[in-house]
Amino acid sequence: MMQQDLDNLAEEILNGSKLTDNELRELLSITDKEELEKLYYVSRKVRDHFFENKVFLYSFVYFSTYCKNKCTFCYYRESNSINRYRLDINEVRNICRALKGENIHMVDLTMGEDPYFHEHPERFTDVVRMVKTELNLPIMISPGVLQNESLKELHDNGANFLALYQETHDRELYGKLRVGQSFEDRVNARSFAKSIGYCVEDGILTGVGNDIESTIKSLRGMENNRPDMVRVMTFVPQEGTPLGKKDPESSIEELKIIAILRLMFPDRLIPASLDLEGIPGMVHRLNAGANVVTSIIPSNSTLEGVVNYDRDLEERDRDPKSVIKSLKAMGMEPASQDDFNKILERKHEIPAVPL
Ligand code: SAM
Ligand code: MD0
Ligand code: SF4
Numbered sequence: 001m002m003q004q005d006l007d008n009l010a011e012e013i014l015n016g017s018k019l020t021d022n023e024l025r026e027l028l029s030i031t032d033k034e035e036l037e038k039l040y041y042v043s044r045k046v047r048d049h050f051f052e053n054k055v056f057l058y059s060f061v062y063f064s065t066y067c068k069n070k071c072t073f074c075y076y077r078e079s080n081s082i083n084r085y086r087l088d089i090n091e092v093r094n095i096c097r098a099l100k101g102e103n104i105h106m107v108d109l110t111m112g113e114d115p116y117f118h119e120h121p122e123r124f125t126d127v128v129r130m131v132k133t134e135l136n137l138p139i140m141i142s143p144g145v146l147q148n149e150s151l152k153e154l155h156d157n158g159a160n161f162l163a164l165y166q167e168t169h170d171r172e173l174y175g176k177l178r179v180g181q182s183f184e185d186r187v188n189a190r191s192f193a194k195s196i197g198y199c200v201e202d203g204i205l206t207g208v209g210n211d212i213e214s215t216i217k218s219l220r221g222m223e224n225n226r227p228d229m230v231r232v233m234t235f236v237p238q239e240g241t242p243l244g245k246k247d248p249e250s251s252i253e254e255l256k257i258i259a260i261l262r263l264m265f266p267d268r269l270i271p272a273s274l275d276l277e278g279i280p281g282m283v284h285r286l287n288a289g290a291n292v293v294t295s296i297i298p299s300n301s302t303l304e305g306v307v308n309y310d311r312d313l314e315e316r317d318r319d320p321k322s323v324i325k326s327l328k329a330m331g332m333e334p335a336s337q338d339d340f341n342k343i344l345e346r347k348h349e350i351p352a353v354p355l
Contacts, residue, residue, distance in 0.1 A: 067112025169221020
């Protein structure tokens, strides 16, 4: 794509125009460094129009790493012999207390599809209720696929946001990643959640054998869901898993897709995950158009992430204060809680720019 075209693009997007498949193809084909920088610049311009220099911060609580599933990309797949933990409600309460007074907009409660909770969803509801009482903050749940009635119960007890990533909307690739799991059940859980008032997050992986056409399918698939938040993460090979020996991909594809997501979903939430490359990686992702920092954990935490770039590091530099210090160095800052709450409320509105 010519520089001139990229210059006009921000303007066109802000005027409501949509990227065509051919434009997506062209953008996904960019490899030239200067052109990529230009794309990130355009994406920042669109983001800043809606969010100025304000960023949202989510803390991450991976409270059970047990899982009954066999996703080929995931360290926590059932048959991987690793050390696992399941926090009890008091341990989660202590984490909440450590988060008190920190500049966090939402708490993300994540687990594997742990039968302990999946067969007794009321146990999870107890945790959600407790977190709400302790912190009175919006709550994201990332529990995998739950029954509709459990989603309803959790929503009634304080869950605001459902994160459930399709990983890909290319069915053939899905079958290789989420082995033995229904594609429709995942799509339907998100749309049911949305229908009863949740905000929803969808996400895709890159570096898992997705070519440009497959990525376009995924981008269009995410659009169909009308998500409030959209993510892309680079697949990081994990020891002991079927895809563990795959060559790791650089983060360039992810950055490119983040920028494209910003052009497709101009006013939605797009995360820069600390779980992949820590704070230096966060900076790159924000510079590509992200506006949320996820996977924040207290400085002394022994909790796991899903990718855990810092599994073997002594210092886990992804606490709220370190994040905010780096944001400020970039000329950005945490948004107010009010700004975040407004986003949670807008789910019932028809967007000014139809998505
Ligand atoms: N078990 C729930 C589920 O799968 O929906 C919740 C956990 S979910 C937040 C874990 C997410 O982390 C996956 O959906 C995937 O997008 C991401 N992930 C897992 N393993 C990964 C890996 N090796 N590299 C990159 N992302 C990974
Ligand atoms: C992250 N480790 O943001 C978290 C996780 C789940 N809702 C989020 C993938 O990187
Ligand atoms: Fe389990 Fe989620 Fe990992 Fe799949 S991605 S194996 S469902 S924890």
